[in-house]
Amino acid sequence: MTHANAPLTPTGRRRMVLRHLDDGLPQAHVAAEFRVSRPTVATWVARYRAAGEAGLYDRTSRPGSCPSQISSGLIAEIDSLRRQKKWSARRIHHHLQGLGYQLHLRTVGRWLHRLGISRLRDLTPDGESLRRAPQRIRAGWAGHMVHLDVKKLGRIPDGGGWWAHGRGSQQALASKRAHKQRVGYTYLHSAVDGFSRLAYTEALDDEKAATTIGFFCRARAFFAAHGITRIHRVVTDNGANYRAKDFTRTVSGLAGRHQRIRPYTPRHNGKVERYNRLLADEVLYARPYPSEQARREAIGVWVNHFNYHRPHTACGDQPPASRTPARVNNVTPSYI
Template sequence: MPHRNAPLTETGRLRLARCVVDDGWPLRRAAERFQVSPTTAKRWADRYRALGEAGMSDLSSRPHRSPRRTPSRTERRIIKVRVLRRWGPARIAYLLRLNPATVHRVLTRYRLARLAHLDRATARPVRRYERAAPGELVHVDIKKLGNIPDGGGHKVLGREAGRKTRSGAGYSYLHNAVDDHSRLAYSEILPDERKETATAFWARASEFFARAGITVQRVLTDNGSCYRSRTWRDALAAEGITHKRTRPYRPQTNGKVERFNRTLLDEWAYARPYRTEQERRDAYPAWLHTYNHHRGHTALAGKPPASRVPNLTSQNT
């Protein structure tokens, strides 16, 4: 940003204009003195004659009228559809027969939050948070995943042949625990989601976090039956851990582990065509290690979760 007393700031413009108007300098001489074009010198001289010193300030470049701007009535319709239906620009444009770029400009002009930043149930902006230290909060969840039949599913055999092998393959249950601050994850593939299975998983997860130097203070889960059981409650109470549950139909409250679930689906479960369920399971420990120790996390400035857990440095191999 130029200095206030540099030529052709407000002070420089005033000096130029006074040379022309008050002292009678020719435009070319004034332009040469202040190293501007004669056209520029004439503009500031005319502005000084009309407005005085106040005319030396920059004026808004906004046009006095915008005949091609979207009518106010159309803007109100766009906003109404966005608020009531929570649609994106393309769907709103299709409904109102407008250009998606026009709809996007209107939404941006009125600073309406992106759909990804809104709560689906209430349309209110989602409040982002992060605990200050590892162990203050651990998110726990179960992801149900269809098993791959022997010989492969539709990604290997094609959709028609894959349908014939789908039945009877059964399901696996990924029990996941993710630390809120570091995003460090502990995960196991287990055969069911019963209370005994979930409680035994937490005992092993708790040991994993303890070895990493993390003392768990709170655990957040959804309202699944295994997490409402006395077995689960007593297991956490024995460790002095506070148990919190999300509100019904609000999975975003447990968003850290929900995002982990989506990541493991994209980068492990469906990352390549596996021919057997065992082949996919064998690839999971290596992927989980990469996630914790090597994969950059956008919420951690491109660093892996282990970067926030000093005790894991020696395990980063």
């Protein structure tokens, strides 16, 4: 399709053709005047002589014949099977093959898409009502579901890194050398109660199964101090520490059951994932820290603020501790 300012629109082609037919200019001279090739002039002159001004418009690039295209009757059969029986493309393909038709499964799917009936909700006027409503993982009471997760962070060298002093500073160069010497990582183990959103966080040196078991026991004691004496379900991802038999055995002994989410589906553990996001936005990357210890202290202060002072929309704009059975409202010591 030509654009509006193209030199050879249908109007420009008409002028070019008439310069040859009416004015008598040779085709070579017309081609030089309009800055096109001589065969181009010959093509449009021949089309004008054959079809008049209608021949000056662009033709479709569709081939004149397509032997492999399915017949209109078969298309009507596909449309009828879909609308009346609501069959899938695969079932329609199997049915038509049984009748002797030779066609590919993708051909059926493409025609369903062209006909506008590829989705089930396209078949009924109230098709939008057939869509499944978004489901949320809701905890019925405190202790119903406790979500666990680990966030891995690089350690901050003493004196701070490049973020605190700039990339070209001496401290940044020292931090870079320390990074090459493998300063190590900090592992933030977190547990969040799905009903009250009460959170417990510890900064530990690894994420091994034994370390995770110790963290879970201390988290259970923390929840018990807030009136959550029984944990019915522990929800984790599929990390190696959570798949360990010792961890599963410990959870089975101290809680109701251990539930691992579907692989590569972190939204099923979304409560603790959202908690980690808040932790990162409001503490971890809110300002530079001079040392790892300073960051750990800031995390401890923020966790207490989150549990006892920060309003949470899931708790009716009240802090999570107000929704626990014990209704604890005082600030407890940091567990970091």
